Amino acid sequence: MKNKITRRELAGTLLATTAAAQAPQAGAPDELQEARDQNRRSGEALAKVELPQDTEPAFHFSA
Amino acid sequence: MPEPPREIFFASIGELNAMLRAKEITAVDLARAFGARLESLGPRYNALALPLTERAIRQAKAVDGDIKRGRWRSPLQGIPWAAKDLLSVAGQPTTWGARPYAGQVFDYDATVVRKLEGGGALTVGKLAMVALAGGPGYRYAAASLTGPGLNPWDKSRWSGGSSSGPAIAVAAGLVPFAVGSETSGSILTPAAFCGVTALRPTYGLVSRYGAMPLSWTLDKLGPFCRSVEDCGLVLEAIAGGDRRDPGTSGKSFYYAPQYARKINDLRIGYAPGDFAEWPEEGARPVFEQALEVMRGLGAKVVETRLPDLPYGPAIGTIISVDAASVFEPLIASGKVEDLADRKQIAGLKAGLEIPALQYLRAMRVRRLVKQEIAKLYAEVDVLMAPSRLGTAPKVSEPLDHRPDRQAPKDRGLTALIPAGNLAGLPALALPCGLADNLPMGIQLVGPAFSENTLLAVGKEFQARTEWHKRRPPGVA
Numbered sequence: 453m454k455n456k457i458t459r460r461e462l463a464g465t466l467l468a469t470t471a472a473a474q475a476p477q478a479g480a481p482d483e484l485q486e487a488r489d490q491n492r493r494s495g496e497a498l499a500k501v502e503l504p505q506d507t508e509p510a511f512h513f514s515a
Numbered sequence: 516m517p518e519p520p521r522e523i524f525f526a527s528i529g530e531l532n533a534m535l536r537a538k539e540i541t542a543v544d545l546a547r548a549f550g551a552r553l554e555s556l557g558p559r560y561n562a563l564a565l566p567l568t569e570r571a572i573r574q575a576k577a578v579d580g581d582i583k584r585g586r587w588r589s590p591l592q593g594i595p596w597a598a599k600d601l602l603s604v605a606g607q608p609t610t611w612g613a614r615p616y617a618g619q620v621f622d623y624d625a626t627v628v629r630k631l632e633g634g635g636a637l638t639v640g641k642l643a644m645v646a647l648a649g650g651p652g653y654r655y656a657a658a659s660l661t662g663p664g665l666n667p668w669d670k671s672r673w674s675g676g677s678s679s680g681p682a683i684a685v686a687a688g689l690v691p692f693a694v695g696s697e698t699s700g701s702i703l704t705p706a707a708f709c710g711v712t713a714l715r716p717t718y719g720l721v722s723r724y725g726a727m728p729l730s731w732t733l734d735k736l737g738p739f740c741r742s743v744e745d746c747g748l749v750l751e752a753i754a755g756g757d758r759r760d761p762g763t764s765g766k767s768f769y770y771a772p773q774y775a776r777k778i779n780d781l782r783i784g785y786a787p788g789d790f791a792e793w794p795e796e797g798a799r800p801v802f803e804q805a806l807e808v809m810r811g812l813g814a815k816v817v818e819t820r821l822p823d824l825p826y827g828p829a830i831g832t833i834i835s836v837d838a839a840s841v842f843e844p845l846i847a848s849g850k851v852e853d854l855a856d857r858k859q860i861a862g863l864k865a866g867l868e869i870p871a872l873q874y875l876r877a878m879r880v881r882r883l884v885k886q887e888i889a890k891l892y893a894e895v896d897v898l899m900a901p902s903r904l905g906t907a908p909k910v911s912e913p914l915d916h917r918p919d920r921q922a923p924k925d926r927g928l929t930a931l932i933p934a935g936n937l938a939g940l941p942a943l944a945l946p947c948g949l950a951d952n953l954p955m956g957i958q959l960v961g962p963a964f965s966e967n968t969l970l971a972v973g974k975e976f977q978a979r980t981e982w983h984k985r986r987p988p989g990v991a
Contacts, residue, residue: 483857483858483860483861484864486858487858487862488868490831491831491832491835491865491866491868494825494828494831494873494877495828495832495869495870495873495876497827497828498825498832498873498876498877498880501824501825501876501880503876503883507882507883508879508882509875509878509881509882510878510879510882511878514718514764
């Protein structure tokens with residue numbers, strides 16, 4: 453049995469632990485689908501605003 | 516020299532400056548005392564990202580040399596401070612609160628760091644934050660490399676974010692002041708939950724060079740302090756144009772509340788429902804009392820409300836797309852999976868898919884927001900609303916859990932955080948009382964570059980209240 457662990461092995465172990473901790477569990481919400489749904493709802497809310505045709509986007513933003 | 520008195524940990528910048536001038540204390544004493552306190556207490560609240568005590572002591576020795584020779588560079592000379600860990604300090608790790616960036620080191624100082632150190636302030640450390648300043652959303656307080664920010668008023672509660680470390684550090688007396696950032700709520704929320712005074716400056720007043728970008732047209736840097744007065748002093752030191760930040764307005768700021776309009780001449784707009792209906796029940800008397808104090812200042816307090824516009828969807832779309840663009844390499848590399856919060860990971864990925872038309876529509880709606888708010892400021896000079904409607908949530912609770920109760924019909928000014936950020940407006944956060952022994956705060960929001968007006972009103976408010984001087988229980 454090795455007594456020492458290389459930095460590469462340590463990093464691999466840490467990443468594997470993180471991945472295991474974050475693996476979707478049964479019954480856990482589908483986060484990506486929820487985020488997509490949220491973005492779609494935002495788009496729908498924005499689409500309801502009556503915008504005059506000459507309304508320019510607020511690029512080159514200044515307060 | 517004997518150990519400095521414990522009162523220094525809750526002294527204002529002005530008080531510490533007076534002690535330095537009277538030679539009752541040295542800059543090295545302050546660097547040592549605050550550095551040691553930040554290192555010992557900071558980790559208890561998950562507030563410390565990186566101690567820089569030795570570096571600060573070296574700076575302090577030079578400052579003491581200047582003071583000995585009678586060279587006074589600024590009111591911040593010899594005053595310790597700490598930076599949210601999205602500001603680069605040359606040669607030191609800058610993690611952005613996120614595991615994928617844990618080893619990141621820049622070879623230059625952020626402009627804010629350079630300006631503060633140029634004025635003689637002593638950088639004693641870097642402070643914890645929600646990963647990637649929270650963009651584009653997260654579910655748990657633990658969405659940070661350093662763990663959840665623990666509230667000094669009750670460690671089972673969240674500190675608020677994304678500037679968790681700056682709010683905790685000021686509330687617990689770990690530093691006299693700190694600098695954090697806001698894209699939408701990241702200064703106002705932790706200031707309210709931790710009971711500290713803070714300022715979100717007008718977009719473009721403070722350079723963001725050397726700060727992590729989250730959203731180029733929304734990001735702002737601002738101070739967390741013990742008082743309104745201190746916010747004015749720090750803002751004066753960090754404001755100003757910078758050719759390395761294309762978003763800067765080129766304007767400077769001089770703290771001069773004495774030249775602001777008389778409070779008797781001001782009209783302060785508020786929405787009654789924001790104080791009497793929207794807040795949690797236990798918080799309503801606190802907010803209503805704050806409203807009474809404001810009335811007592813002599814300003815004309817008038818009813819108003821924000822126009823009905825989709826502030827949340829607009830700012831959400833802009834932040835999601837900007838964040839996906841900023842962190843595209845992180846997402847493409849797969850290292851995004853190393854972030855602590857699954858909702859944040861999903862939000863970053865989903866941001867890549869938002870159609871260009873939706874982003875443009877959000878930016879066009881933003882133009883309307885600016886126009887409509889400009890009309891509002893023809894009728895009032897300052898808008899006032901609760902910063903948050905309830906007390907700090909439990910650390911273990913999901914942050915997107917909504918209370919199961921009917922929302923009042925009139926939205927009043929409840930969308931003032933996204934609306935004010937979309938329009939780039941300055942906001943002053945003021946502690947205004949306790950509910951269930953936890954701090955509550957109000958926000959004052961003015962037109963662009965009206966910081967002196969906000970500070971003048973806030974100063975009068977703090978002259979009549981003591982909430983900004985309250986310490987968390989058990990913090991000596």
